[in-house]
Amino acid sequence: MKRPRLLGLLLLFWLISVPCSAQESADTQTSVPQLVPKVFTREDGGAQNKEGKADIPSLPGLAEVVPRATELEQKALKAQEALAAIQDLSAFDKRLADLEHQVTQIVKKIDGMGDPANWNIYRLLDVQHLIQGEKQKLTIVLESVSTRLAELEGLRRNWENEQAFWKKWEESLKEGQTEIPSESFQKVREAIAIILQSASNTSTQLLGLQQKLTGQLDEVRKLSVPVDAALQRIRGEIFQKNAPSFFSEEFLAQFDARLWGALKEGLMAGLKMEREDLYPYAGLILLHLVAIMALTHFIKHRGWLTERTSEWRFVKEHAWAFSVFVTQALTMLFYYRPSPSWLLLTFGVVIFSASFLVSDMVPQPRLRRVLFVLASVQIVSAVLKLISLPAPLFSIYLVLICIGGIIFFLGQSRRHMGEHEGRLDVFSAGLRGAALVAAGALLALVVGYSNFSDYLIRSSVATIFFVVVGLLLFHLGNGFLELLLNHPSVTRIGFFTRFGAALESRLRNLLKAVLWVGVCLALFQLWGIHSSMGEAWEKIFQFRFAVGDLTVSLGRIVLAILFFYVVVSASWFVRAFLDGEVFPRQQIDLGARDAIKKLIHYTLLFLGIVVAVSVMGLNLTSFAFLTGALGIGVGFGLQNIVNNFVSGLMLLFERPFKVGDVVVVDNEMGTVKKIGLRSTIIETPDRSELIIPNSQFVSGKVTNWTRSSHIARVRIPLGVAYGTDIEQVLRLLKDAAGSDSRILKIPAPNALFLRFGNSALELELHCWLSDVKDTLLVTSHLCQEIDRRCREAGVEIPFPQHDLNLRSVDKDVLEGIVGMNKKKET
Numbered sequence: 001m002k003r004p005r006l007l008g009l010l011l012l013f014w015l016i017s018v019p020c021s022a023q024e025s026a027d028t029q030t031s032v033p034q035l036v037p038k039v040f041t042r043e044d045g046g047a048q049n050k051e052g053k054a055d056i057p058s059l060p061g062l063a064e065v066v067p068r069a070t071e072l073e074q075k076a077l078k079a080q081e082a083l084a085a086i087q088d089l090s091a092f093d094k095r096l097a098d099l100e101h102q103v104t105q106i107v108k109k110i111d112g113m114g115d116p117a118n119w120n121i122y123r124l125l126d127v128q129h130l131i132q133g134e135k136q137k138l139t140i141v142l143e144s145v146s147t148r149l150a151e152l153e154g155l156r157r158n159w160e161n162e163q164a165f166w167k168k169w170e171e172s173l174k175e176g177q178t179e180i181p182s183e184s185f186q187k188v189r190e191a192i193a194i195i196l197q198s199a200s201n202t203s204t205q206l207l208g209l210q211q212k213l214t215g216q217l218d219e220v221r222k223l224s225v226p227v228d229a230a231l232q233r234i235r236g237e238i239f240q241k242n243a244p245s246f247f248s249e250e251f252l253a254q255f256d257a258r259l260w261g262a263l264k265e266g267l268m269a270g271l272k273m274e275r276e277d278l279y280p281y282a283g284l285i286l287l288h289l290v291a292i293m294a295l296t297h298f299i300k301h302r303g304w305l306t307e308r309t310s311e312w313r314f315v316k317e318h319a320w321a322f323s324v325f326v327t328q329a330l331t332m333l334f335y336y337r338p339s340p341s342w343l344l345l346t347f348g349v350v351i352f353s354a355s356f357l358v359s360d361m362v363p364q365p366r367l368r369r370v371l372f373v374l375a376s377v378q379i380v381s382a383v384l385k386l387i388s389l390p391a392p393l394f395s396i397y398l399v400l401i402c403i404g405g406i407i408f409f410l411g412q413s414r415r416h417m418g419e420h421e422g423r424l425d426v427f428s429a430g431l432r433g434a435a436l437v438a439a440g441a442l443l444a445l446v447v448g449y450s451n452f453s454d455y456l457i458r459s460s461v462a463t464i465f466f467v468v469v470g471l472l473l474f475h476l477g478n479g480f481l482e483l484l485l486n487h488p489s490v491t492r493i494g495f496f497t498r499f500g501a502a503l504e505s506r507l508r509n510l511l512k513a514v515l516w517v518g519v520c521l522a523l524f525q526l527w528g529i530h531s532s533m534g535e536a537w538e539k540i541f542q543f544r545f546a547v548g549d550l551t552v553s554l555g556r557i558v559l560a561i562l563f564f565y566v567v568v569s570a571s572w573f574v575r576a577f578l579d580g581e582v583f584p585r586q587q588i589d590l591g592a593r594d595a596i597k598k599l600i601h602y603t604l605l606f607l608g609i610v611v612a613v614s615v616m617g618l619n620l621t622s623f624a625f626l627t628g629a630l631g632i633g634v635g636f637g638l639q640n641i642v643n644n645f646v647s648g649l650m651l652l653f654e655r656p657f658k659v660g661d662v663v664v665v666d667n668e669m670g671t672v673k674k675i676g677l678r679s680t681i682i683e684t685p686d687r688s689e690l691i692i693p694n695s696q697f698v699s700g701k702v703t704n705w706t707r708s709s710h711i712a713r714v715r716i717p718l719g720v721a722y723g724t725d726i727e728q729v730l731r732l733l734k735d736a737a738g739s740d741s742r743i744l745k746i747p748a749p750n751a752l753f754l755r756f757g758n759s760a761l762e763l764e765l766h767c768w769l770s771d772v773k774d775t776l777l778v779t780s781h782l783c784q785e786i787d788r789r790c791r792e793a794g795v796e797i798p799f800p801q802h803d804l805n806l807r808s809v810d811k812d813v814l815e816g817i818v819g820m821n822k823k824k825e826t
Contacts, residue, residue, distance in 0.1 A: 059168065059169050059172050060169070062173055062180065065169075065173075065180070065181050065184050065185070066181060066184055069181075069184040069185075069187060069188050072162070072166075072188055072191065072192075073187070073191060076191040076192075076194070076195060079155060079159065079195050080194075080195065080198070082151075082155060083152075083155070083195070083198050083199060083202060086148050086151060086152055086202055086206075087198075087202045087205070089205060089206075089209060092141065092144070092145065092209055093209075095137075095141055096141070096209070096212060096213065096216075099134065099137060099138055099141070099216060100216065102134055102137075103134055103216060103219060103220060103223075106127075106130050106131065106134065106220075106223060107223065109127070109130075110127060110223065110227075113127075115226075116226045116227050116229075116230045117226070117230050117233075119230060119388075123388060124227055124230050124231045124234070125231070127227050128224065128227050128228070128231065131220060131223055131224045131227065132224075134220050135217065135220050135221070135224070138213060138216055138217045138220060139217070141213055142210065142213045142214065142217065145206055145209055145210050145213060146210065148206055149203065149206050149207070149210070152199055152202055152203055152206065153203075155195075155199060156196065156199040156200075156203070159192055159195045159196055159199070160196065162192060163189075163192045163196070166185065166188050166189070166192070170185050234451070235528060237451050238451045238452050238455050238528070239449075239452055240449075240451075241447070241448040241449055242448070242449070242450060242451050243391060243395065243448045243449075243450040243451075244448055245446065245447055245448045246395070246399070246445060246446040246447075246448070251392065254390075254391075254392040255392060259390055259392060259393070262390045263389065263390055263393065288327050288328065291323070291327040291330075292320070292323040292324055292327050293323075295319075295322075295323040295326065295327065296319045296320055296323045299315060299316060299319040299322065299323070300316070300319050308482075308483055308486070309478075309479040309482040309483055309486075310482075311475050311476070311478045311479030311482060312475075312476070312479040314357050314358075314359075314361060314475075315357075318356045318357055318359075321353040321354075321356035321357050322353070322357060324349060324353040325350060325353040325354055325357060325472070328346060328349055328350055328353070329350065348375075348378060348379040348382050350469065351375050351378060351379075351465040351468070351469065352375045352376075352379060354465070354468055354469050354472050355368075355371045355372055355375045355465075355468070357472055358371065358468050358471065358472055359371065359372075361471070361472075361475065364416075364427055366412050366415070366416055366427070367427060369412070370409075370412065370431070370434075371464075371468065373408065374461050374464060374465070375465070377401060377461060378461050378462065378465065381397075381401075381457075381458065384397060391450065394450075394454075395445055395450050398441065398445055398450070398453055398454060398457065399442065399445055401438075401457065402438045402439070402441050402442035402445065402453075402457070403438075403442065405434065405435065405438035406435050406438045406439055406442070409431045409432070409434045409435035409438065410431070410432070410435050412431050413428045413431035413432050413435070416428050416431070434460075437456060437457075437460050438457075440456060441453040441456045441457050444456065455528070459526055459527050459528075462526050463523060463526060463527075466519050466522055466523060466526065467519065470515050470516065470518070470519040473515055474511065474512060474515055477508075477511045477515075478508055478511070481504050481507050481508060481511070482504065485500045485503065485504050486500070493580075493581070494580045494581055494584065495576060495577050495579075495580030495581050496580075497580070498576070498579065498580045499576040499579075499580060502572075502576070503573075503576070506569060506572070510569075518533075521533040521536045521537055524536035537555075540554055540555055540558070541553065541554070541555025541556070541558075541559075542555060543555065552616060552617070552618075553616075553617060556615055556616045556617050557616055559615050559616075560612040560613070560615045560616045561612075563608065563611060563612050563615055564608050564609070564612045567604055567605070567607070567608030567611075567612075568604075568605070568608070570604065571600065571601045571604040571605065574600055574604070575597040575600060575601060578593070578596065578597060578600075579593070579597070594658065594659045594675060595655060595658075595675075598675070640693075640695070641678065643695045644678045644679065644693045644694045644695050645678060645694075647693075647694035647695040647697065647698040648675070648676060648678060648679075648694040650694075650698055651675055651680070651694055651697060651698070656697065656702065656704065656707070657672055657697075657702065657704045657707060658672065658675075659672050659673065659674065659675060660672060660706070661704055661705070661706045661707060662704075662705040662706050662772050662773065663682065663702055663703060663704050663705065664702070664703035664705070665682065665690070665692060665696070665697070665700070665702055665703075666700075668682070668684060668690055669684065669685065670682040670683050670684040670685070670690060671683050673689070675694075676694075678693070678694065679691050679692060679693050679694060680692050680694060680697065685776070705772045706772055710770065710771050710772055710773075711744070711768055711769065711770060711772075712768070712769050712771075712772035712775055713766060713767070713768050713769075714743075714765075714766070714767050714768075714769060714775060714778055714779055714782070715764055715765070715766055716733075716764065716765040716767075716779065716782050716783065716786065717762065717763070717764050718733065718762075718763045718764065718765065718786060718797070719757060719759070719760030719761065719762050719763070719797060719798065720760055720761050720763065720790075720795055720796065720797060720798070721760060721761070721795075721796040721797070721798045722760070722761060724761060724795055724796065726753055726761065726763075728793065728795070729751075729763060729790075729795060730751040730753065730763070731751075732786070732789050732790065732793060732795070733749075733751035733763065733765040733786065734749055734751050734765075735789065736765070736782055736785040736786045736789055737749035737751075737765060737767045737782065739785055740778055740781055740782065740785075742769055742770065742771075742774050742777075742778050743767045743768065743769060743778065744767075744768040744769065744770055747768050749765065749766065749767035749768075750765075750766045750767075751763065751764075751765050751766075752764050752765075752766065758800065759798055759799070759800045759801055760797075760798045765782065765786070767782075
């Protein structure tokens with residue numbers, strides 16, 4: 001009977017727990033608590049299936065039609081606002097009109113200058129600059145239009161999904177209900193239709209604007225084709241013969257009437273082009289001149305700023321040159337893609353002002369003379385190239401420069417060596433190298449390689465001035481750091497008081513690295529290896545090499561090294577900041593400070609290594625084999641190193657002793673100087689250093705005299721002769737202890753009578769010191785004081801005595817002893 005009853009109960013429980021289909025249908029239509037989660041599932045129903053169709057979510061019941069229709073009206077209002085913002089194309093129309101006007105002006109300028117194949121390289125660079133500027137502007141506008149199209153497409157797709165959802169919902173309700181709120185569905189259909197129609201109209205307008213911009217971009221690209229081809233041809237001819245040999249009939253035949261006409265035409269075209277380039281910068285040039293005069297007045301009448309640092313002593317001597325250099329460098333930040341010709345003139349102004357400033361830094365007067373001569377040559381060459389000096393005349397100019405350079409450099413080298421007893425130093429070698437470069441350029445000119453000769457002279461001179469400008473910026477940066485870190489408001493901060501010099505040194509090294517990297521990248525552009533500094537960095541960054549199956553990027557290695565250097569510097573800064581600002585205020589002891597700093601340092605180093613490896617593009621999972629190799633190494637030969645490493649971590653966390661504690665290890669007493677991850681350094685009283693593995697502290701016995709307190713006890717044993725007044729000696733010991741101020745009053749010194757010794761009555765003085773480091777000095781002083789007081793009180797301090805009883809003595813030995821005694825008596 002028990003089994004049927006049990007089966008019946010199970011059947012009844014199953015029938016109760018499973019609802020009927022009619023109940024499910026009723027709950028679907030009327031139960032509000034069940035409808036709430038279904039409403040919110042609509043928000044995730046916009047995803048598309050693999051066939052590109054929208055996945056229609058589960059459909060809610062009739063009770064949700066009106067609330068959801070009201071919600072959709074609000075969404076439609078927001079969508080119309082978004083469409084209105086997308087439809088506003090007035091800004092695009094204005095920018096398009098400006099771009100069309102600029103392109104027309106460029107076309108007129110190119111037509112007025114003739115065939116680009118006959119232009120010089122600087123005119124080609126000017127026009128290429130204009131074309132690239134318009135190309136970049138068109139690309140930016142085109143990307144903005146494309147972004148709006150993408151936003152519009154997303155909005156349209158969402159509302160199409162919404163339209164499909166409401167249509168499916170209406171059909172579902174019509175199948176199961178007799179009456180549905182048709183007005184609500186009609187309003188929804190109308191709202192969705194308005195949104196979709198507006199989106200379609202806006203899309204048509206944006207597509208038309210996109211087509212216009214694409215056409216303008218294609219036209220600009222067509223303009224750049226002959227210019228790029230001419231530039232590529234000229235750059236390719238640097239190492240090719242491109243002119244008749246010097247003094248040949250073909251070379252002399254070029255000096256005719258057409259040459260002077262070309263000279264006049266180039267002069268007029270160059271001046272016209274520079275005037276057009278000057279107009280956009282007229283306001284900045286005026287601001288530049290005002291800034292020069294204001295800065296010069298400030299330097300001359302506020303000399304205290306330059307007197308606070310030795311790095312800026314040249315500023316007051318050449319206030320005008322410094323003002324020109326600084327303002328020109330700063331205003332360059334406000335030029336938007338300046339033309340190469342304008343940049344060339346700007347560079348001439350910068351190098352001439354830099355030459356005046358650097359003249360006070362260089363110790364050699366002849367070096368100053370060389371810098372001024374090279375600056376003059378650079379500026380004259382820039383002017384001649386701007387006016388498009390015909391090639392034959394420019395070749396004659398280069399010949400004069402080369403011959404004059406050879407004579408000048410060799411003469412300066414000879415005089416310099418004569419002043420220094422004929423020694424060939426770096427400056428003399430540099431002068432002879434410059435004369436060799438001039439001779440090479442002259443030889444190239446004579447045989448017809450005029451482009452190579454110009455390239456060699458121009459790049460060599462510009463390289464010198466890039467280095468000069470870099471040196472000048474380095475001194476200016478150093479002076480700024482010195483002024484900043486030594487300012488009274490900064491030196492009042494404890495961190496800068498303690499670590500200001502170290503921070504300044506680190507910042508100077510960082511500044512030097514940044515400047516030299518910038519100079520090197522600029523030299524890549526200068527020597528024509530890359531067209532820009534950005535391209536040079538990109539090529540270096542993308543350079544790859546293989547190490548076995550691993551491909552590594554040089555740029556990523558540089559970034560990894562830079563990041564690791566930043567992490568190490570950040571670790572130093574955090575530890576120094578804690579030492580200077582946090583620890584003194586919190587009164588944290590030296591051991592805790594050392595532990596916190598080491599944990600921060602090693603944590604940052606570990607994170608820096610992990611991130612640096614990731615920056616290099618190396619997959620950390622590929623180092624799994626190293627784990628196995630490390631395990632084998634630990635098992636065979638590295639267990640001691642790992643043991644010491646783990647012990648070092650335990651010492652940092654448990655802190656059985658700290659830096660500055662006095663400890664005893666293996667009967668060696670000393671002061672803890674450093675707690676490392678592998679070993680600990682202890683300095684003994686004789687100034688020797690013990691390097692003890694950390695595992696010895698964890699597994700061995702260590703006596704710490706100063707872990708909780710620096711108080712230490714001194715014990716002075718004393719033996720007095722039998723028959724001495726013990727009370728008197730005890731008072732004498734206590735009085736001796738009271739004579740030293742380093743002995744604590746509490747706990748008070750204690751004199752004890754310990755035992756009856758073989759040769760003396762044994763006593764001992766116990767006293768406490770405030771600092772364990774005074775143990776030896778106090779012991780020495782107490783011994784001296786006790787000895788003095790015992791002698792004054794007549795207390796005898798015996799030495800060990802032994803009675804010798806002879807039972808039998810050899811006859812000869814006895815006669816010898818008796819004879820010795822008789823001799824002593826006589």
